[in-house]
Amino acid sequence: GENVEQHPSTLSVQEGDSAVIKCTYSDSASNYFPWYKQELGKRPQLIIDIRSNVGEKKDQRIAVTLNKTAKHFSLHITETQPEDSAVYFCAASTTSMDSNYQLIWGAGTKLIIKP
Amino acid sequence: DAGVTQSPTHLIKTRGQQVTLRCSPISGHKSVSWYQQVLGQGPQFIFQYYEKEERGRGNFPDRFSARQFPNYSSELNVNALLLGDSALYLCASSPRASGGSNSYEQYFGPGTRLTVT
Numbered sequence: 296g297e298n299v300e301q302h303p304s305t306l307s308v309q310e311g312d313s314a315v316i317k318c319t320y321s322d323s324a325s326n327y328f329p330w331y332k333q334e335l336g337k338r339p340q341l342i343i344d345i346r347s348n349v350g351e352k353k354d355q356r357i358a359v360t361l362n363k364t365a366k367h368f369s370l371h372i373t374e375t376q377p378e379d380s381a382v383y384f385c386a387a388s389t390t391s392m393d394s395n396y397q398l399i400w401g402a403g404t405k406l407i408i409k410p
Numbered sequence: 411d412a413g414v415t416q417s418p419t420h421l422i423k424t425r426g427q428q429v430t431l432r433c434s435p436i437s438g439h440k441s442v443s444w445y446q447q448v449l450g451q452g453p454q455f456i457f458q459y460y461e462k463e464e465r466g467r468g469n470f471p472d473r474f475s476a477r478q479f480p481n482y483s484s485e486l487n488v489n490a491l492l493l494g495d496s497a498l499y500l501c502a503s504s505p506r507a508s509g510g511s512n513s514y515e516q517y518f519g520p521g522t523r524l525t526v527t
Contacts (some may be wrong), residue, residue: 327514338521386452388514403450
């Protein structure tokens, strides 16, 4: 089955700097890769996702890149702000109608933005 | 628009008891998934239901069961509770409509925090 590994487990960056979180996956059939942000005691919130037919997607200060050959994808946050502090999870899934769209999650990265 | 709702918010049970957790998906969403999130870890997939049928099951014992109703709401049942079942139980809904570009995006409810003593 699918396995998703996420690094680093903790990332501390200066406010205004960039942050990069990396994930690798094992199942070449996976074709949907969302990123979730979870603040303490709250639900995971979808912040950006990418499908396997594109290599990069941007949304304001957030971008995700996907390398299907190497089976890894990354989250990039530029101009970090204090409100970016949270735990970030990557996930992978297949999206064929025969599949169950089961999300397999990474272990999470605690992002700390230092003022 | 109302998001995914879950009830109850918090629950305390003792070992051996049974618990039922409830989830109402976003209006128009036909798929509901259940996840268990232990403190400090990522969510673990338990079940997915689509059109009232089980479409996927994670690596959880038979003490865990679920169902989806005609209005697409869902219940998760856990029997013979163990201390290790203490966790945040998350429900996620998605449209899962064929051909839709957003059909597999999953949106989470606030969760039910279950404490087993």
